[in-house]
Structures are given as structure tokens and as C-alpha cells.
Amino acid sequence: MLTTRRLFTAILFLAVFVMSAREIQDPDFWWHLRTGQFILETQTIPHSDIYSFTRAGAPWIAHEWLSEVFIYALYRLAGFPALILIFSAIITLAFAFVYARCEGKPYSAAFVLLFAALATAPTWGVRPQMISLLLTSVFLFVLDTSVIASEPFDFAQGKLRERSNLHFPTWGLLLRFAPRNDAFGIWLLVPLTVLWVNLHSGYALGIVVIAVYWFGELVRVIASPERAKQSPNFNLGIASSQESLLAMTNTSSLVTLSIILFVTIAVVPLNPNGAMMYTYPFDTLTSRAMQTYIQEWFSPDFHLNEFQPFAFLLLATFASFALTRRRVTPTDLFLLAGFAYAALRSARNIPLFAIIAAPILAANVWEWITTRGWNKVFASRAETSRLLAAINWLILILILGVSVARVFAVISNQTLVERAKFPAAAVDFIAQNKLSAPLYNAYGWGGYLIWRRYPDARVFIDGRADVYGDKFIEEFLRTYRGEGDWRAGLDKYDVKLILVEPDAPLLTPLALDAQWKKIYADENAVIYQKNK
Secondary structure (H helix, E strand, O other): OOOHHHHHHHHHHHHHHHHHOOOOOOOOHHHHHHHHHHHHHHOOOOOEOOOEOOOOOOEOOOOOHHHHHHHHHHHHHHHHHHHHHHHHHHHHHHHHHHHHOOOOOOHHHHHHHHHHHHHHHHHOOOOHHHHHHHHHHHHHHHHHHHOOOOOOEOOOOOOEOOHHHOOOHHHHHHHOOOOOOOOHHHHHHHHHHHHHHHHOOOHHHHHHHHHHHHHHHHHHHHHOHHHHHHOOOOOOOOOOOOHHHOOOOHHHHHHHHHHHHHHHHHOOOOOOOHHHHHOHHHHHHOOHHHHHHOHHHOOOOOOOHHHHHHHHHHHHHHHHHHOOOOOOOHHHHHHHHHHHHHHHHOHHHHHHHHHHHHHHHHHHHHHHHHHOOOHHHHOOOOOOOHHHHHHHHHHHHHHHHHHHHHHHHHHHOHHHHHHHHOOHHHHHHHHHOOOOOOEEEOHHHHHHHHHHHOOOOOEOOOOOHHHHHHHHHHHHHHHHOOOOOHHHHHHOOOOOEEEEOOOOOOHHHHHOOOOEEEEEEOOOOEEEEEOO
8 A cells, every 4th residue: 555654755756856857958968978979889988089179189088988878878769858867867866875874764864865955956967977976875875784883773664673684675686686684785886886987987985985984993993992892793795694693893894894995996997097097086186277167166155045955954964963862973973074074165075965964964863853752753654544545646646747747848848958058059050151160169068069060070178177187278268268368379279260158258359359250149159250
């Protein structure tokens, strides 16, 4: 029967799915799409720049190659609808793993999860980063259910119970033929790392999370050695069914985590870019241009409404410790503090903080509810009558219908959004008039031009900031802003066409320069051509 609790859970994940279904607006999506096509059609992975005339042949670490193949395969299979639906499912699945780690299901956990989802919403879209979000959530789930960094809890009822009775329905068929023990999943982190390092450079997050769990366990051993000897931790996943019920000490868990950490680091070179992937994730963190000029690398601006859910989640999580007697574990403390700092430093890290903070906040809220005896109200399991079950089904069908209509509207709106957010009409004009001269383009439009014009034409710049480097990006911006000798950046590359937004600062000096004339303008784009 469809109980009210099950209905509530279904509505929760329908809400996350519908919220995450949105039109494709990420400027980098287009060059990801083209790269996936290039790889599938040529059966080669590019290692040098093939898209620009300014950095042609420059080293390019295509760290997202497998994600790009996945994206293009979906596009070729069923177009933009498939991409929107599948990436909405990926985001929803990421939060399903977060929900599995929350206490107080379904009601109080759902409230926390929705705020965590809202906090991450500004970063959602058809992006390889969403795959990293899912895998980070999986890593946290595996480690939480393999290491007793906090007390075990009942996924279904949100209450404490013995680890030997704990099962993980989220794994589904994956563990059907696996040994029946709690920590089998810990060994899945190794092949998942190999997969992740080929999907996105965010693989480093998985290794960082493992390292934090290792360090948290080390602190527990050092801080409370006698307690640690009595505290069960790992079931290694290789013992017999009888042996799997025997708990191991914190010391042995450290050994296991050390092995997992060592092996996951060792398998990083198993990708087309080899050992270069060791340093690549950290190269982007030290890029001056990316930190200074790319918006998603900025610190969150709390004057904007889109960052208010994050502000609430951040404050509520830390404040919640004052409401309960629950002691924060070393692992939780290190994860929470580290990723809070990362999120405050760069908005692109907010989703990582959210999926770490949500279970901690949910546990504190549930502890607070329990100490006041209110959990009995939430835990009430009155028998569901056939009439109530029928009403629940009717409610679910109605909500499902509204959800389908909302998602269909998003899919139907994709073409309009493309023409509103990108210079679609301007590119049509260039093609119709066969304008093939070297073109200076706005930074956010390079990816779209790659999708529309490659291989017939190359771009001046696109979103692959690592390919262009800090010096080139700063030169590009001086020209874009019309600063100093702005013509030098154009003359250096023999630029004959300029395609920028109607409010681009460069248009002011261009309008006063007799060498250039405006040949096209609409509400999205302006094209200037150099006089012969």
C-alpha cells in the first residue's frame, strides 16, 4: 500500500527532480558536446587544442573526456530532452544518497534535504560537475556506512540500531550477489576512482574525503585509545559470513583506510592523460585568472537571493550543535569545517558543503526532536486503510502530472533559451554571409561557436581557461574592456571580425574607430567588421 510516509518520500524526490530539470544554459556545455562528438567520430582523445586559432596546438588535458562522450551519446540518442532528463536524474540520485545518510526520515530529514538542494541549485545543469557531485555523494555514503564515524542508524525509521542489522537498500542490484556484510562497499571506491578520474578532475574530492576519514579515525585512536579498542569499525568485506559479524578495532580500520587511500591514489594514472591528472585539479585552484575573472570561482555574494539557502544551511548546521548534546565526531568536524571554508571561498564548492552538512544537520535536528519526545509523533505508523491508500495514490498521480507538465515545459523551452542566451541569430548571419575571417568573440560564447562553427572556423577564446592560461586571458580582457592599447590584442592575431554582447565595453572605442564598422546587431549580439 502507498502509505503517507512513502507518499511523502516520493513527493520529496519528485520535487528535487523537477527543480533540477532546467534548460541548458552553461556556456561550456557546447564545447563539451562537440568534444564528445569528436572523440566518438575520430576514436581519438585530443591532447592539444583543436578549437582556437590563438592557442592552436597548445597542451590540453581533456580530463572530462568520458563525460563528454556520455553527453554526446545522450544527445545523439534523443537530443536535448535526454540530456535534461538524465542529468536531472543524476542530481536526484546524488541527493538520494544524501537522504540515505540522514536521520529522521521522512519528515525532518526531508526538510533538511530540500534546503540542501536549494543551496546547490545555482550550480545545477547539464554539466560534468554534476557527475562529480553524484560520485562525491556515493563516496560519503560508502564511507559513512563502512566506518563508524558516527553512530549507525536505521535508514527506514531514522533511529539508532546495531550495525550488524544494518542494510543498504540504496545499493539495490549492485550488492545482490555481494558478500552480506556492511563494508563491502569500501572496496568499490577503487574502481569508482578509476571511473571518476576519466569523467572529471573532481576525482580528487574522493581521495580528499577518504583522507579526511582516515585522519578522523586517527584522531579518535589518539584521543581515546581505550575506547577505540572497544569500538567496532570495519568489516573488510573479505571474511566469511560468521567472521563478518566480528568487529575490528579502530587501529585495523586505519590500516584498511590506509590501503584504500594508497590504492585510490595509485590508480589515478589509469586515464588517457596519465600521471598529469595528479596535478591537474590543483593547477586550476592556483590559476589567478580563473579565481579573479570567472564568476563561479568567486565567493558567494550573500546580497543575492540565490545564495540565501546556502546561508541558512551554513548557519543552521553550526547552530544546531547548540541544540543537542550530540558530540561532533572528528571526521564530521574536519569535513564540515574544510568544506565550509571551500564554499565560502568559491561558490562552485557550495554543493560539496551541502551534501556533507545535510546529514549532520539532520542528525542534530532529529536528536533535538527525540529529546523532547516529538519523535513519537513522526514515528507513528498507523495502519493505512484502503481509502487512505487510494487518496494517497490520487495525490501522487496529480503531483506526478504537474511534474511531467513542468519538465515538458522546460524541454520545450530549450530552443528559445538557446536563442535568448547565445548568439544564435548572429551566428546564422555569419554563416549566411560566409564571413570566415579570424573572429574575436566574447568569452562565454566560445563554446557555442565551437558547436556551431567547428571545424569550418576556430574561436578566439572559450571556457577552457586552463588551455589559454592566465597571461592570455588577461590580454583578452584588456581588449574586451577597451583598456590601453586595446587594438594590439586584435592586431596580434589579425582579427577581422568581432562578436560581443551589446553591452561589451569594447563597443565604445570600436564605435569611434574608423577602421571598424558595425554590420550586425540584435538584442543579444553585435558584430563589427574591419574595413579592408
